[in-house]
Amino acid sequence: MAGTLEKMIGWLPALLEGLKITLSLSVISVLVGLILSLFLALGKMSKNKIIQRLSGAYIFFFRGTPLLMQLYFVYYALPQIxxxxxxxxxxxxxxxxxxxxSAAYQAEIIRAAIQSIDKGQFEAARALGMSHAQTMRLIIIPQSYRRLxxxxxxxxIMVIKDTSLVSTIALVDLMKRTSQIQSSASTALVYIPAMIMYLLVTAVFTYVFNYLEKKFSVYE
Structure with missing residues (x-):
């Protein structure tokens, strides 16, 4: 038992290196996706039919195809095109x-949040002579972020877990690092500390988002 524990402790530095990649990829992807999703959500709600259909097609495509296939397409198929x-x-x-x-999924989240705002606020803004853009920027979007x-x-949280897919293109994230250790040490016990790391990370971020939800609750 003591020897097994020592082995697990010895694996931690390598696993932590993999965890850095996992967290970096998750944070950057979600943040950039959030920025893109705002334009997609507004595009899908646009009165311009072309913009509306293009935004809708983008969201349909990325929500309707597997993330793993999209990853393969970007890394393997694009160079062949x-x-x-x-x-x-x-x-x-x-x-x-x-x-x-992530942008496709968050676009639907933002669209739902915007549409949940009382329509009376749109009418009040119009009565004050505000344009649609001013209404969205100054009134609707600031109220929507709490619902997001x-x-x-x-x-x-889903993206953090989905990053395990990048091991298929040999990016050394937590999952890939775990597989490497498992192969070199010829033991599956390395999956125990790896799973614990995933659990701890998701638990921390779940707590953070729950705290933010209570702090900025729309029901206060």
Missing amino acids: NPAFTIKSRFIAAFIAFALN IPPVGNEF
Whole structure:
């Protein structure tokens, strides 16, 4: 038992290196995805039919196809379409796939949050002579962010777990590092500390988002 514990402790530095990649990829992808999703959500709600359909097609495509397939497409298929599209960095390829995918899911979250605002506020803004853009920027979107915290938190937790997919393109995240140790040490016990790390990370971020949800609750 003592020997097994010593082995697990010895694996921690390597696993933590993998965890850094996992967290970096998750945070950057969700943040960039959140920025893109705002434009997609507004585009899908636009009165311009072309913008509306393009935004809707983007969301449908990325929500309707597996994330793993999107990752393979970005890293393996794009270079075959045109060598100029070759992405040498596995991290950047994974970031692009995850950010684009996350944007599609968060766009629906933002659209739902905006549409949950009382329509009377749109009418009041129009009565004051405000344009649609001013109404969205000054009145609607500032009120929507409180409603975004729980679903965006859930999306972030999902992305953290989904990053395990990047091991398939040999990006050394927590999952890939675990597999490497398992192969070199010829033991599956390394999955125990790896799972504990995933649990601790998701528990910490779940607590943070729950705290933010209570702090900025729309029901206060």
